[in-house]
Amino acid sequence: MSFRTKVFLIFLITVLASVSLVAYGVTYYTQRAFEQMDAARTDALVNQFKKEFAQRGETVVQQVENITNADVTVRMVLDLARPNADSSLYLHDANGAAQTHNLDFVEFVNSDGALISSAQYPARVGYKVDWVTSNKIWDSSGAFLKREELPDGVALSLTAVRTATVGEKVVYIIGGRRLDQNFLASLVLPTGMRALLYRNLESSFVPTSLTDTAGPIPQADQFQSLIEQIQKQSQPEMIVKTMQWTNDPASAETFHAMPLTGRHNELLGVLLLGSPQRELVQLRRQILRTAGLVALAAICIGLLLSFWVSKRITQPVEELANGARDVASGRWDTHIDVQGSDEVGQLAEAFNNMTFTLASQKEKLVQTERVAAWRELARRLAHELRNPLFPLQITVENLQRARQLAPAQFQEVFNEATATLKAELANLNSIVGRFSDFSKMPAPHFTRVNVNDALRNAVRLFEPQFTAVGKPAITTEYFLNEALREIDADPDLLHRAFQNLVLNALDALPAGGTLTLRTSEREDTVRIEVSDTGKGLTPEECARLFTPYYTTKQLGTGLGLAIVQSVVADHLGTISVSSEEGRGTTFRIDLPKRHDGVVPKPKPEAKPGVTESERATAASD
């Protein structure tokens, strides 16, 4: 991943995170504010309902008091106060009072608790209504909820009790309004809100007991858990629950479930005030939509900004990288043009200074090395050439001195001298030829090469020397990976390199030993290892081993391993050496398997051996 991409992503993530955080915060706090407003509105409505409920109770109390104070009631009490009064005369009076005073339930109860008249359940006349006689202070009490027994079931009523007294005669007047859908319909609720009433008159949840203003509601079962939750409370308290009717969250309704309790705190009903969440959900959606649009716009702007900023930041760095790459490729005089005085500008200036210094130092180094090389070459040439020149000089001086000898003797000396001259001149020619060959290392021509075969061929050239008479024996061991696939290489150069390595090993084994050859395969390369069990090299020798003309041998030219390194480098491979003094040396060559544009060519015929000149060249290294 490029630096620019990283910077771009960092900026982008930063922008996204910031926008998301802001959008979430705005949405969250706005929504919460609206929810608090909605809750406050609903609380106000609940309080309003409580007041209205209390007002209804006061109305019922007033209506019952009106019945109590009515002339017909007073006459009834007067009549009942007489001895042996016939209470059956008033069987239908409660019904008349209920109709007159617009109450659903009216009952007259005698002082002994016997029901005199009942508007809602006349069949119960004569039975005792003990709960009403157990309380003596009805006239100051308010309305309360009551479970009302009816011929066709039970009902919930808002009831008040008053007493009509004449002398010692007391008649209890019980009046009430039915709490049903009509009661719900009479409640004044804001638009959208609805009120449901559950009459808790059975021991278990009864769906038909849950009504709205139109009667039992169709989805009553969904309220079962809420109702049962209230039923389980020892002290019934209001519960707030949100219900979602469809998959659309806008269909949700928040219900405030208010327990309605009787005189003894028994749960007689549950009033559910439903507040629709549609407006809140729509508002929430609008906020989310707006936040999304803003976030999208911010992201787009952030994208562009990030791109521009990352480009602005990374462009000088990229120029620096390009400059460094140019330097790496050898263009030491690379100069980058970076404006500004910030850290990147300072870095660019330092880079330019560095390249300038490197270029100047390189020039000096090259000149120094060139001088050194020339000196070394001169020294080697002088050394190489001095060796044959000294015999030439001796031979010529012997030949001059031989002029004074007898012709026969002179002829003998002459022949010997000319032979020596020829040999030394050939030697000179060979030395010059080797230097000439090194200077003319050809460019590799790649084809598919079997590394194992190339290695065996190189070793085969020297096999006679491994077992030469009078010399210590050298044992060869092969650890070749036969599954090794062919690689792209120049077979001649590869052969030459292997030949030099084997020859180098032979030189390291004057007292005999073991030559080990090993091949292995890596992911993209093959590895060739040539090891000997010779005396080994010192670290300093290892460091300079591939320097041209450097040799540790008495008669070496210092070109063998330089040629090996040159061949390996031309194959884009690497060569390394590891050695332990007294235990031997190992050369490792890693060659790439493939080179671009190489097509396999027919396998060249196996060479029977190397030419004499090549052998001579290799042996002399």
Add this chain to the structure above:
Amino acid sequence: MRFTKLLWLAAISAALLALLPYYATPAPATKRPRYGGTLRVELSATTISLDPRNWKPGSVASATNEKLAALIYDRLVTLDDYGRFQPALATEWTHDAAAKNWQFKLRPGVKFSDGTPLSPKEVVAALQPLLPAGMQIVTFENGVQIRAARPAPDLLEQLASGRYFVYRILPDNSYAGTGPFVLVEPALPAISEANPSAVKPAHLKFRAREDAWSARAFLDAIAVTAGDPPLRQLLNIQVGRADIIDIPPDLVRKARQENLRVWSSFPDTLLALRLDNAPPGTADPRFREALDFSLDRDTMANVLLQRQALPALALLPQWLSGYAFLLGSSMNLEQAKALHAKLPASSVGGSEPVRLRVDAVGDLMKLLGERVAVNARQANISVQIVPHSAPSSANSNAAAIGLHLFAWHYDSLSPRVELQTLAQHLYSESGGESESIEEPLNPEKLFAQEQRLLEERQILPLLLLPEYIGIASNVRNWSVEPSGAWRLADVWLEPPESTASNPENATERTTAPGVHP
């Protein structure tokens, strides 16, 4: 002094003013009958049938039909207020020693309203479909002969009551009789599809026959309005738009409080509970006994019906059987609870309420049904009231009806016939087998038979209701036959101005000492 004179003057003036109405009141109206006028009768019944063949025995509707039929039809014999049989269309009658063959000599010169002379053949055609199985009527010289397979010592009681009218069906499907009145409006009554003999008019008008064999009625006509609700009838009679109305028991007290002249009969209607065998639990004798013991008949009669009914402890009323006071069981809630506790918990009336259908119509009947449910609940018996329209069949989807609250009107003056008819109705409705009551039946056997029926508790009597009639102050000579038929031919109307101080403006009670013990 002057002030004292003024005080005296004022006192004397006040005394004179107080006496003025007394002396200003006209002399009491004459007791001599007065011809003319139309008697306006309002009835609660919504359907009237003038064909005795279609009257359902024991139904309250048949009692109304009988009253109207008595205006246009006659019986062979009647019963007077002293319980003596009097000639009607039959002037003489004899029977053999076994009371199996009865011969009736017809009154000569009697004509139907269409002019057809009364003949034995007409009598046979009218009565043969009405007589019970085992009885055959044939012509006999100038009379008819009734042959019974079994002794029928109470044949005269039967013929003097119930549906045993002599009538004639005319070719235009109207009815003709020999009675003092003839139906003039509608001349051709609308025929109901469900009951071809049922007439559903809002108004019926009867005209007095000038050629009636029993002499011309004092009234010129009788206008009958059917189907008016009781409260409207009460209002109509108070404002002078009606002369005779029928009053349900729960309005009697109100009518009396408003100074209406109310006549009441002896108890002629039985309100009772019938137990079906369809829900298995209701056949359990313990359940029936528990339910019987839970019923508070006294409160029903004295409170719910405000003393306008009597607790019924027997199937037949005391005036009909003479032994009713020996029968029945009183309320015993503890025993009812104990009996119900012995029933399985899953039995009907326990976890499963027993369904009570109020077969008789009216708010009063519904109230009584609810009272039964309340009473039963005190004994831990759960009773559920179902609408009148609920099917009683056990093979319907709903649970079978276990209890029926029904009304039974006593049609016959023969206790044997009445008990047998009631038993037949009971068994046919309950799905049991009808049991014939042996003839002749002496009072002891009749008592034993009724006692056995009561002990089976297939039927639980609740209340006995009299008939209450509101009579306008201008109606004179109101009387009722022992069979319950109104003697409207003897009624005459007083002019309105002479009725204000008439001593007849008081509650009346018909007495029939000869018949009712």
